[in-house]
Amino acid sequence: MANYTLTEAWSLAGAKNLQYERNYQRWNFLLESYMGGEEYRRGAHLTRYTLETEAEYQARLRSTPLDNHCRSVVSVYISFLLR
Numbered sequence: 001m002a003n004y005t006l007t008e009a010w011s012l013a014g015a016k017n018l019q020y021e022r023n024y025q026r027w028n029f030l031l032e033s034y035m036g037g038e039e040y041r042r043g044a045h046l047t048r049y050t051l052e053t054e055a056e057y058q059a060r061l062r063s064t065p066l067d068n069h070c071r072s073v074v075s076v077y078i079s080f081l082l083r
Helices: 006-014 018-035 037-043 054-063 069-081
Strands: none
Touching: 018 037, 018 069
16 A cells, blocks of 8 residues: 555545546436436436427427336346345
C-alpha cells in the first residue's frame, strides 16, 4: 500500500474517476430503466421521430404508458438464481 501525505490523499479522493465519467450516462440510463415509470419519463429515453418537434415529443412522452418491464424481468431472474 502506498504512503500518501494527507494532501495527496485528499486530492486523490476528490479526483474524478475516468471509468465513472465514461460510464455515467449508461449507468444512469440503466438505473432509470430499472426504476421505470416517472424516472424513465423524466430521462426522456423514448426515441425521437424524424422531423418531430419538441412539443410533439413532449406530448408523446406524456401520453406513453411506461410499464416497468425491466424490474419485473430482473425480479424473475433473481428468483431463479436464489431458488
